[in-house]
Amino acid sequence: xxxNTGISEAIGFSSxxxxxxxxxxxxxxxxxxxxxxxxxxxxxxxxxxxxxxxxSLSGIHYxxxxxxxxxxxxxxxxxxxxxxxxxxxxxxxxxAVAPGPVDTDIITDLGPLKREDITAPExxxxxxxxxxxxxxxxxxxSVPINALYEPLP
Numbered sequence: 001x002x003x004n005t006g007i008s009e010a011i012g013f014s015s016x017x018x019x020x021x022x023x024x025x026x027x028x029x030x031x032x033x034x035x036x037x038x039x040x041x042x043x044x045x046x047x048x049x050x051x052x053x054x055x056s057l058s059g060i061h062y063x064x065x066x067x068x069x070x071x072x073x074x075x076x077x078x079x080x081x082x083x084x085x086x087x088x089x090x091x092x093x094x095x096a097v098a099p100g101p102v103d104t105d106i107i108t109d110l111g112p113l114k115r116e117d118i119t120a121p122e123x124x125x126x127x128x129x130x131x132x133x134x135x136x137x138x139x140x141x142s143v144p145i146n147a148l149y150e151p152l153p
Contacts, residue, residue: 003032004054011068028072099145
């Protein structure tokens with residue numbers, strides 16, 4: 001199961017409204033949570049399955065952009081961590097794939113970057129395919145994907 005969803009709005013501490021924040025949380029956090037819950041009985045019967053949540057580097061450390069988006073992706077990383085621990089004994093491996101800027105329609109402001117400098121969607125797909133191919137004894141908790149040098153904690 002691959003949860004690859006995301007929306008972003010300019011939600012900050014002095015701008016934006018809670019209705020927009022609620023929408024971001026609905027899509028970026030609650031939708032993957034609900035899909036995992038719905039699929040869980042089927043995943044458990046297989047004995048060796050994968051859940052991949054495409055999160056964001058913004059959910060590992062905040063650098064720029066919408067604080068509301070970052071909060072939702074931090075929570076999505078928490079969802080991945082909790083699911084990983086909860087379902088390990090059922091043979092379900094959970095990984096958070098956390099790219100930085102990806103060349104999709106969600107990116108409206110690149111700042112000093114150019115489109116050719118950011119991660120291609122195909123690269124994210126290649127990383128997801130690699131994670132899916134791993135055996136249960138080589139599971140990975142998270143995979144950050146950087147398009148430029150960023151010191152991570």
